[in-house]
Amino acid sequence: MIDRLIAKIEACGAPIAVGLDPVMDMIPDRIKKRNIEEHGLSLKAAAAALLDFNKEIIDCIWDIAPAVKPQIAMYERFGPEGVAAYAETAAYAKTKGMIVIGDVKRGDIASTAEAYAAHIGGVIFEGVAFDPWHADAVTLNPYMGADAIKPFVEVCLSHDKGIFILVKTSNPSSSEIQDITLAPCGKTVFEHVAGLVSSWGEGAMGTQGYSKVAAVVGATFAEQGTALRKSMPHTFFLIPGYGAQGATGKDIRDFFDSDGRGCLVNSSRGIISAWRTRPCHGDRVGEAAREAAMRMAKDLKL
Amino acid sequence: MIDRLIAKIEACGAPIAVGLDPVMDMIPDRIKKRNIEEHGLSLKAAAAALLDFNKEIIDCIWDIAPAVKPQIAMYERFGPEGVAAYAETAAYAKTKGMIVIGDVKRGDIASTAEAYAAHIGGVIFEGVAFDPWHADAVTLNPYMGADAIKPFVEVCLSHDKGIFILVKTSNPSSSEIQDITLAPCGKTVFEHVAGLVSSWGEGAMGTQGYSKVAAVVGATFAEQGTALRKSMPHTFFLIPGYGAQGATGKDIRDFFDSDGRGCLVNSSRGIISAWRTRPCHGDRVGEAAREAAMRMAKDLKL
Structure with a gap:
């Protein structure tokens, strides 16, 4: 994907x-x-x-x-x-x-995550496969950890699909949790999540240098997005917050890699x-x- | 509710x-x-x-x-x-x-959260009100902060509904994010979220000592649940993880208040x-x- x-x-x-x-x-x-x-x-x-x-x-x-x-x-x-x-x-x-990227931001555990993974993997009922949602990728919420993500990674591999995991969202109150510094590592919550996303994506690389496990990085935080591009060189970014939320092409220039790739900007x-x-x-x-x-x-x- | x-x-x-x-x-x-x-x-x-x-x-x-x-x-x-x-x-x-508690664990911002709030508040189309989901309450994900929660709190007040916000979930990998200590306050991520949930609920108290803004606290972490009961005296708990996930009544005894109230246990x-x-x-x-x-x-x- x-x-x-x-x-x-x-x-x-x-x-x-x-x-x-x-x-x-x-x-x-x-x-x-x-x-x-x-x-x-x-x-x-x-x-x-x-x-x-x-x-x-x-x-x-x-x-x-x-x-x-x-x-x-x-x-x-x-x-x-x-x-x-x-x-x-x-x-x-x-x-x-x-x-088609289904913006569903689902996040739940184990058997529930497997059920949600039907959004990209479809479902088998009595031996017959159905694909009711028609999505190539979906967005996911990482708050519950790997349990909520792994079933989707498996579908990324088996069905050539993709996932975009929330790392740094574009809304003002994203700072209430995502920007707080963690004591053990000195990283913020979102930087820590970025590391998890990178590691979850290691086994799902495409042929163009980017993983099928991708990230959501808001256009409204230029500094953080620029830093994330450096720390996540193999992670593709889906970028909300352009246009109506205030960001311009200039603000997100450094979210792209040196070849001008690595981002999909939503409006x-x-x-x-x-x-x-x-x-x-x-x-x-x-x-x-x-x-x-x-x-x-x-x-x-x- | x-x-x-x-x-x-x-x-x-x-x-x-x-x-x-x-x-x-x-x-x-x-x-x-x-x-x-x-x-x-x-x-x-x-x-x-x-x-x-x-x-x-x-x-x-x-x-x-x-x-x-x-x-x-x-x-x-x-x-x-x-x-x-x-x-x-x-x-x-x-x-x-x-x-009816709709376990939807939605979490998204601003106008999107308002749209999701139809799960408890219904929707108005061309001046006519519809309630397509029939839920008294839903579960929510706090990763995006207050922007994802506030529209639901408003519906809790206007429609006498409830919300249960993820604080400490019952799955093993919940520790990957929720249990990390935050540098500024020395609290874990889930303790910090617990504080946010308490404060979001202050304006939505019922008459029995509990707020319409409630929490999800997994049965599988007895120590944390016991501590949360003390730090969140006005927050009702929805408790997953009983039974098939391993916890028993004994494990969650101290999640209840001294009157034996304050919890709903899911199996x-x-x-x-x-x-x-x-x-x-x-x-x-x-x-x-x-x-x-x-x-x-x-x-x-x-």
Whole structure:
């Protein structure tokens, strides 16, 4: 998966993940209205609106953005119907050849982690294999330690999939736990986690110098990200916090390796909600998203 | 919610949560066969088997166990169809008057946390309120700090719901992060998180001395749990790790307060898979679960 992601980034010429994290006020009335007419004022209508919105975006960015990163919370909000729209979004993006990173941030132990690993490995029921989630990779939370991660590493190996483990997140309160210094080693919690992530990834290297076990490193902490690039030379970074959260291409320049590789930068609102901030697009969601993605690609090259 | 939980524990006479975490080899062939006949060899059949299995258990324990704790991973494994079975399980347990704790261990920031908070607060779509998940409380992961927790605390207040935040988990590798000592304060990571959980809960007290913001404290670490009871006198504990993970009633005696309150102890396999370890029950899942729950209640009283 990590090799496929790197190849796809090179083919598109930009390390962009489009965060498909729709909220209802981002979705044009025409899409909501059509689905309420079809399904009634119901969670099914809400879920169908999310999916239709995502399809308009995917149709316009699949050739210039290597990956989508749907945030499952935005779908779980609408119950099981919403969750189905998440899976259908992933399936649709894959038909267009995109890499799908399920932003699920799961973290649980042993047999539970094995169950969650179905997000990338699928499931076998009565001898038949199913892949209900259609994801190439997922994000994971490391708070419970290796027990929560190892079952996913096994699937990375057996199914050529990837995982992105939270190391330093982009939100302000990430400092409450992640930035505290640990007495035994003098490292911060996130630096300690970075070491664990590197070691978990050693047995899952791709052919391009990066492991299938990757990290989430927020764009909003430039100094920490730069230091992590040095301490984690074989760990690919998924970078949230670009755009709407305030970071620019300049802030994250040193998160990349000396060949300009090693990162995938996510933008959600900045791309999927671009039609609302640029009135010239009317409610042509996809057209505005494409223009925003192209602006982002240019910013990342500067 | 915390007051309702405490009242329900007193009415049932035992602080038991039944962990509805089914895996396929716990489910009798008659249930799987019936659903495959009805739905074909499909994820729909798998999901329907999970739900039927859970209903047999709920029908036999609703009057002696105050709560169920379905682990959503066991349902997510089977895709969106499985997730629907999770929600239907919760809805069914509520029709029997049980408290439902969704074991989702979500943890994400800001607008994403707000979306996840639909697990307890429901969602409003075009002015209409929906409650797709039917949970009284959920479990949460604190790694991202207050940003991941605050939106849930608000729902605890506005909707009388509860949250259980991971403090010290029951798995062996929990020590990799949670047990390390922090330099500034000399506390371990989990002790530091315990302090955060206490402070997040101060504004959400129930009337019985406990906050709606509660903690997950594993039964497998007796010393730490005993210390946490002292340092968190107003924090209710959800205790995994009893039974199949090795802990007994004796190990967790000091997790309770001096009135014998303040804890809800979860058992999953020990109850829902009891029919397989006690052949006298045949495949009468519910009967075996009831007997196991009664044994557990007795053990917790010793």
